[in-house]
Amino acid sequence: xxxxxxxxxxxxxxxxxxxxxxxxxxxxxxxxxxxxxxxxxxxxxxxxxxxxxxxxxxxxxxxxxxxxxxxxxxxxxxxxxxxxxxxxxxxxxxxxxxxxxxxxxxxxx
Numbered sequence: 001x002x003x004x005x006x007x008x009x010x011x012x013x014x015x016x017x018x019x020x021x022x023x024x025x026x027x028x029x030x031x032x033x034x035x036x037x038x039x040x041x042x043x044x045x046x047x048x049x050x051x052x053x054x055x056x057x058x059x060x061x062x063x064x065x066x067x068x069x070x071x072x073x074x075x076x077x078x079x080x081x082x083x084x085x086x087x088x089x090x091x092x093x094x095x096x097x098x099x100x101x102x103x104x105x106x107x108x109x
Contacts, residue, residue: 003046007039011084018054019086023096026075026089032096033104037086049074051088070094
């Protein structure tokens with residue numbers, strides 16, 4: 001199956017061209033972050049095997065780690081039962097969170 005066939009399974013129309021994407025460490029299953037993907041960022045992720053996302057605030061694609069060096073190397077990609085959420089299991093290098101924390105989910109409420 002080629003990349004376009006994989007992408008065709010995902011319902012990007014439901015959320016105006018974006019899908020929520022959960023990023024999880026593949027070894028210990030820690031949830032690292034939530035971001036959004038467009039068709040283009042998913043295609044780049046599938047080709048490069050590092051994570052690419054769509055920034056809703058900057059309205060542009062970004063490759064996790066380009067600025068910080070904290071790349072996410074893709075091990076596995078899954079979609080949920082409704083085909084509208086992506087789960088990416090990665091090997092995380094360094095911190096996933098822009099605050100310097102390993103995970104964006106470091107605070108309790």
